[in-house]
Structures are given as structure tokens and as C-alpha cells.
Amino acid sequence: MIFEALEVGIYGANCYIAGSEETHEAAIIDPGAEFNKIDKKINALGLTPKIVILTHCHGDHIGAVEEFIDKYGTKVYIHTEDAEALNNGSMNFSKSMFGKGISIKADVELEDGDMITLGELKFEIIHTPGHTRGGICIKVGNIMMTGDTLFSNSIGRTDFPGGSFEEIIKSIKDKIFKYEDDTVIYPGHMSPSTIKKEKQYNPFVN
DSSP states (O other), X not given: OEEEEEEETTTTEEEEEXXXXXXXXXXXXXXXXXXXXXXXXXXXXXXXXXXXXXXXOXXXXXXXXXXXXXXXXXXXXXEGGGHHHHTOTTTTSHHHHHXXXXXXXXXXXXXXXXXXXXXXXXXXXXXXXXXXXXXXXXXXTTEEEEETXXXXXXXXXXXXXXXXXXXXXXXIIIIITTSOXXXXXEXXXXXXXXXXXXXXXXXXXX
């Protein structure tokens, strides 16, 4: 797998590029802003974007999606519980964040346990509500992209509409922590960690 992380936008969201070494097709996870920066990195890696997978619907994670659709015709995947908000600039906060609403209709509405195949890569969809109703984590190989569910030594905010502190803790303990301790987590903001480190040191789940 070809894997790269980029921090984009004024909110410091992480965008991830996961590419197949067989087909040179790529999944772009949470292209939140700075399309040209992401696109330049994709081109440098010799990849072609095929799909966009969104961990949730919030504006700081979706800001460059329309440009990927326009240039590459990428298909957009999001959990079914966040599909309505993705298509509504007020509900996804893009209007308040950027002064202009972003409205995107998902091509594929995901469910817990879905698998997305791209070349040799298999992306496992793990529904982890709490930050939003349709928040997901995406596991591919030994990597898990946790969106705004689990951060290094922290968790996502739960005070937005659709958020729940009880649900996010349950998602982390029951859905994320069941995977191998050496799984590397790549969150929606800030630096990577591992499941083992979060089990040991994350103050919200201990």
C-alpha cells in the first residue's frame, strides 16, 4: 500500500491518501481543504483518485470533495446516517465554517461491516457514532483512520447535533479497542498513535 498523510485547512484536518501498488488507484480519505496540495501529492505518488471516503460529514473534512468530483469523477462514500447532513450546508457546518455551504450527494451510503476493494486493498468500515451519528473508522491492513472519534490521548467533541459522549466511549471501547494492539491509528486531527497506547494512556477511556 502507498500511504500518505497531509494536514490541510485552517482547522488542521488530516487527509489520507491510500493507494494500490497493483492498480495505482487511490482512495482519498477526508479531503477537507487545499485541493491543489492534495492533488500535487497524489500526482507525485503516481496515483489516480477513484473514491473519496468520508469519516463523517463536518465541513473541515469535506471542503475539497467537490474539486475531486469535478476533476476525477471520484465516487463519494459516507455512512448512511451522515448522508443527509453531507447534502446540507447548514447541517455539515460548512456554511458557518467557510461562509459558503457545501452540499454533496453521496454515491454510496455505507453500513457497519462494509468492505470496499481497491486493487489489493480492502477497506473495512467500522461504524463509530458519538462525534456524529454516522461517524466511521476505516481499517486497511494494520492502519485505522479514526476520523474525529479517537485522537492521540483524546476523543472527538460530542456537543454537536448528533453527538453523544456515552456513544463515543462505547464506540471506542467496543468497536476500536477490539482490534490488535499494534494497529496504528491515524486520527482526523493531530498525530498518529496506536490502539495499545490509547488503551493505556487515553484519560477518557481509563
